[in-house]
Each structure stands twice: as C-alpha cells, then as structure tokens.
Amino acid sequence: AQKITQTQPGMFVQEKEAVTLDCTYDTSDQSYGLFWYKQPSSGEMIFLIYQGSYDEQNATEGRYSLNFQKARKSANLVISASQLGDSAMYFCAMTQRRSQGNLIFGKGTKLSVKP
Amino acid sequence: ETGVTQTPRHLVMGMTNKKSLKCEQHLGHNAMYWYKQSAKKPLELMFVYNFKEQTENNSVPSRFSPECPNSSHLFLHLHTLQPEDSALYLCASSQDPRGTGELFFGEGSRLTVL
Numbered sequence: 001a002q003k004i005t006q007t008q009p010g011m012f013v014q015e016k017e018a019v020t021l022d023c024t025y026d027t028s029d030q031s032y033g034l035f036w037y038k039q040p041s042s043g044e045m046i047f048l049i050y051q052g053s054y055d056e057q058n059a060t061e062g063r064y065s066l067n068f069q070k071a072r073k074s075a076n077l078v079i080s081a082s083q084l085g086d087s088a089m090y091f092c093a094m095t096q097r098r099s100q101g102n103l104i105f106g107k108g109t110k111l112s113v114k115p
Numbered sequence: 116e117t118g119v120t121q122t123p124r125h126l127v128m129g130m131t132n133k134k135s136l137k138c139e140q141h142l143g144h145n146a147m148y149w150y151k152q153s154a155k156k157p158l159e160l161m162f163v164y165n166f167k168e169q170t171e172n173n174s175v176p177s178r179f180s181p182e183c184p185n186s187s188h189l190f191l192h193l194h195t196l197q198p199e200d201s202a203l204y205l206c207a208s209s210q211d212p213r214g215t216g217e218l219f220f221g222e223g224s225r226l227t228v229l
Contacts, residue, residue, distance in 0.1 A: 004157070035217070043203055045158075045220035091158070102148070102171060103218060105158040 002027045004092050004106035011111050013082045020067070021077040021109045023092030029053075032095050034075040035103060036066065039089040048090075051075060079111075087113045118142045121206050121221035128196065129229050136191040136224045138206030145210065147189040148218065149181060152203040164189060196228045 003026040013019035025034065036048040051059045051066045059066045067076040079086055089110050093103040119140045128134050140147060149161040163171035164183040178200075180192040189206055203225050207218040 037220075043205070043223035043225070045205060045207070045218070047217050047219065050217060093158075102160055102163055103158075104160070107155065107157050 002029075002094065002104055004094055004104055006092055006106035006109050008109045009107075011109055013079075013111065013113055015084060015113055015115050016081055018078060018080045019082055019111065021079070021090050021092075021111065023075045023077065023106060025073050025075060025092070025094050027073075027094065034066070034068070035093040036064070036075075036077045037091045037093060037105075038086075039091060039108070041088070045091070049077070082113045084113050084115060087111060118219050119206060119208055119221035121204075121224050123224060124222065125225045125227075127227045127229065128193065130196060130198070132193075132196075134193045136193070136204055136206075136226075138189040138191075138221055140187055140189075140206075140208040140219070142208055142210075142219060144208035144219070145186050146208060147183060147186070148207040148209075149189065149191055150205040150207060150220075152205055152223070154202075158205065161191075193226070196226075198228050201226055201228045 005024045007022055032053045034051045038046045038048055049059050049061045049064045049066050051068045058068050063080045065078045067078055089108045091108045092106045122137045126134060146165045148163050151159045151161055160173050161175045162181045167183050167186055178195050182190040203223040205220050205223045207220045209218050
C-alpha cells in the first residue's frame with residue numbers, strides 16, 4: 001500500500017537559517033507525483049512544490065526546494081532563509097495509484113521559526 | 116476573492132441535527148474533493164467529483180452525503196453525526212484528476228459534534 005511517512009512531529013529553526021523537513025514514501029508504482037503543502041493556523045492548505053517521479057532535476061520554487069532521492073524514496077523539503085511567516089504545519093503528499101490527482105498525506109511536521 | 120471558499124468556517128451541532136457544509140471554487144476547475152482532517156491524523160480523502168459526477172467514495176459512512184450540482188459548487192450534508200466526526204473538513208479543487216494532481220484548498224470548516 002502507498003504510504004507517506006514524516007518522522008518529525010515538530011521542528012524549530014532560527015530566523016534566516018535553512019531547515020530540512022523529512023519525508024519518505026512507499027509505493028510500487030513507477031510513475032507518481034510528490035507534493036508539499038503548508039497549512040498555517042488559518043487552516044488553508046497551500047501548495048508549495050511538486051516533484052514528478054521522472055523529473056531528473058530537483059524541483060525548486062523560490063525559497064523552497066525538494067531534495068528528491070528516488071532510490072531512497074525520500075522527498076525532503078528544504079526551506080532556505082526561514083521567515084517568521086513560515087511557522088506552520090507542513091504536509092508531504094503523493095498521488096494515489098487508483099486515481100491520479102487524489103493525494104495521500106503524511107501526518108505533518110509543525111515548524112516553528114524563532115526570531 | 117479566494118480561489119476556494121468554504122462556509123461556514125465553524126459549526127457546532129448536536130448528534131440529531133442536520134447541517135450542510137458548502138464549498139465554492141472560482142478557478143474554473145473540473146474536479147472537487149472533500150477531505151477530513153482529524154487531530155494527529157493524516158488528511159483522509161472522502162469524496163471526489165469530476166465534472167459533477169462522483170468518481171470516488173472512500174468508504175465514507177452514509178451520514179455524510181455529498182452533493183455536486185455543478186463544477187463550481189460542492190456540498191457535504193451532515194445527518195446524525197457522532198462526536199468522533201468532529202474534525203476540520205477541507206474542500207479542494209483541481210483542473211483535472213488526471214493532471215499533475217495539484218489541489219487548491221479552501222480554509223476548511225471546523226466541525227464540532229456534541
């Protein structure tokens with residue numbers, strides 16, 4: 001069965017420093033997509049970054065980059081130059097086998113940025 | 116105007132009440148979703164609608180009844196819920212379920228069942 005694992009329930013990072021949020025996944029599919037979402041206290045899930053399983057380069061979006069290691073089945077999110085507004089829950093997700101576009105999510109990591 | 120709007124943002128109901136959650140998307144998307152987010156659990160997919168047709172029901176109890184009158188609106192009708200149904204219910208939309216899968220979420224409806 002497909003599964004997303006986020007082993008860090010909570011993380012602290014100093015403002016302006018970089019932080020890595022871990023995500024490992026399990027799937028027998030050859031084709032899949034990996035996502036990271038941010039959920040601030042308001043509740044809305046905000047899309048951050050996407051990595052396709054056949055993409056040869058790691059995805060980057062501004063201060064966000066995805067460290068994709070296919071052989072290890074890991075898709076860690078790196079946030080550079082952390083800002084106070086980055087404090088939120090972060091969820092790793094992947095497309096499901098049964099129907100692309102429907103995502104399965106990890107339990108999330110709560111990131112707190114300290115001034 | 117946000118892309119996906121959910122109302123109400125907060126709802127408290129008794130187990131015998133009937134209420135509805137509403138979701139509206141202004142993005143021109145063709146697929147809409149209901150997810151449930153319980154404390155300390157991953158988001159759980161409940162229903163998927165593609166072009167107004169239900170394409171996924173993830174073994175959701177019948178006390179949750181979805182309705183999708185058009186591609187822009189999605190409802191979740193609630194009837195005789197249980198306290199364990201208390202959660203954040205998130206609506207999402209996407210251009211097409213067979214695309215990259217990027218979902219655009221609303222801010223959620225926080226439901227408390229007494």
